Amino acid sequence: MRLWEETDDGAPGTVPEATTERRRYRGPPRRAAAPMLIQTLNGLVYGGLLYVLAVGLVLIFGLRRVVNFAHGSLYMVGAYVGYTVTAVAGFWVGIVVAVLVLTGIGVILDRLVFRPLQDEDPIVTMLVTFGLLLVLEDAVRTIWGKDFLTVQPPPLLAGVVHLTGTSFPVYRLAVIGAAILVAIGLSLWLRMSRVGLYVRASSVDPLTTGMQGVDTEFLSATVVAIGSGLAGLSGTISAPLVALSPSMGGSILIDSFVVVVTGGLGSFTGAFIAAMLIGQVHNLGVVFVPGAASMIPLVLMVLVLIWRPGGLVKAGA
Amino acid sequence: MSEWALEGDGLTRRYGGFAALDDVAIALRPGEIRGLIGPNGAGKSTLMDLLSGRGAPLSGRVRLFGRDISAMPARQRRRAGLARSFQKTNIFPDLTVAKQIGLATSAAEIDNSVEVMDALGLTALRDRRAADISHGDQRRLDVALALVGRPRVLLLDEPAAGLTMAESLNLALLLRELAARWQVTVLIVEHDMEVIFSICSHLTVLQLGRILAEGTPEQVRSMPEVITAYLGSSVA
């Protein structure tokens, strides 16, 4: 995922030619590196989006012990649904509808895919969700076309703030804020609510939790719905920052997989730390080695795994 | 050259605040058959795990014929001559009996595969898939895999589990004979007291992660603390 707008005045911009051109990627505009604070903040923006997406994966994995390969596609669908609804009813309605739609899709996904396949080898679910990834990508391409689409941030957040001599878009700060809110909200929910408790217990020991008479089906549907909703949220709030395309799910999926594995499969805290780390690293990569940016998180992950084969944090934390 | 075949000291494993094994020391003389007994949860399997290199690295030390093997992974300990069998049958289901014995043999210095299969009654089953043979045969296969290569020290974790009384006794006597023939030092965990008393020269009793008593079977069976620990099991 590229953060397009790094134009010199720091205002959220769009990429002029991209909307009308075919699937031709021109590469980022070349400019000098912005000051340290701006870099860090940009890294936090991407890290935040990544966290919201990746934590959905962790939730689903924690409960169903399977990886939802279609998670990046849910992100993409969230962005596109947000785009369409925004065009009709404004940005805020767009977010709400997108999240609701994705939550609904999550429930369906749980019912039709995860639940029927829960007794099979996890690889079966992974193969099926991978198939779903391919189908969704094509569906989006068919419905919305393969041209890049753009979304403007809402007027409320369209301005800039001035920090240490440079300007920084308000919208991006809002994204960081949203990610923090999600992190706090999720943390509280996991620690305080009963459902949250079961989720945490299940991610450490699914068998015992299942045996304790917890209504695992309801629990599972809830968790998959929330996880999908978060994917949709990440997609829709990222829309003003990136150019929408049917392959947008691709690079963020790579990074979210890297985040989940680096953080430690099943760990929420690990996902947060890893997301922040990868966010910074990816962003630095985008600025300094734009062509190879996608490889940097992978290299980082390999290094982490060699140091700590289980990932940064143990499951359940 | 040490006088002890296998020594462990300061062996500890904790899970959070709970000590499965708490500062345990054990020493086996070459050629002895030591029984490791104790009530459930005493830490017998944990001790086996620590001695054989299974699970997290231990605190404490393990020495094999005087050589410090504490830092060695299980693979290396096997190559050094320390082998073990498992309480829960741990074999290769899809391979034939011959193939898996053969695999173990290739990693060993001595080819005693024919002898092992013969002794454990597996020769007739050599071309059968391990998943297809009876439970009793699978247990014997589990033990056979540990015997390949004539290890110097053998750790057996409930080898008779799930076997009938007759089968258990047969296995016990067989092990005693092989141990004598090959001069193997054996540490055997067992709940079946018939087995323990028929082959062990000495016993170590564990309780709640600590050593409760040690001595010959006759000595141990009449120790009051041991009797109390078992509360009326077949020791008394």
Next chain:
Amino acid sequence: MTGKATRALGICLAVGLAGALVPRLIGSPLLLTLLTQAVLNAILATGVGFLVRQNGLVSFGHAGFFGIGAYVVALSGKYQVMPIEASLLLGILGAAGLALLLGAAMLRLAGVAFSMLTLAVAQALYELVLRWRGLANGDDGIAVQLPRRIFGLDQSVFQQPASMFTICWIVLVLVLAGLALLIASHFGTLTMAIRENEERARFIGYRTLPPRAVVYAISAAIAALAGALFALYNGFVTPDVLYWSLSGEALVMAVIGGTRAVWGPALGALIFFLFKNAAGDLTEHWPAIIGGTLIVVTVLLPRGASGSVAMLMERVGMRAP
């Protein structure tokens, strides 16, 4: 030579020759083109299937290795640094080397994590090639400059479906024969054992990471070989050779054909391509078709066609599993 080995060799020769005859029997150039593609994909699918069989791991990113094989050939043609035959070898060794490196980090992980990362690696490679236009022209792709003669044969041999089919078919048979030999060897037994019970394998004295890394490397090398052949045949390489829909295709073939028999995925490729031929002109939505097919076959056919064949043979008492 033992009876069994002679028989096996006989089968290989017979199958190899049969394949060589196919182009004579089929008149339609279109069908022949499809079949050539099928065989190329069969080689890729074989790589994927071998990894499942020997390591019990599923790779969602084998297109990455395929792409490496293809791009090394294409780039060597562009920069003229080495003869094209050497670039073929380099691509294969490069893919194998990468697999060894990745294996060292990734094989310690649970199968689920491993699979996730195979997807991530391949997709990262795709993005790399796509965005770094200076490297390989990005989306526009590179034309493969073929010299007059390749491996002593005239260049056109690799471009005509009829002759290329024969070449690829022979390569496929050789790969399958090689894998069969490997499976029957000590290494094959060892890796199967590790797959079944990694812990006990260690407790009888074996290292378990290097053998698995080697299996991964071999499966990567096979995929790269397929990619290199593709480059020679297609004459043009784009980032699509690295895209996950190709990985998905290989998986579909492996699932359809089953992985228990080493020739299962190749059978799956054949079946899949017959299906593709029948599906006709839906290539617009090809990724969706692959996705849908994958879902259907995964759910309905857990053992695959070769599994069914094996089950049949067991019943008839022909062969132990």
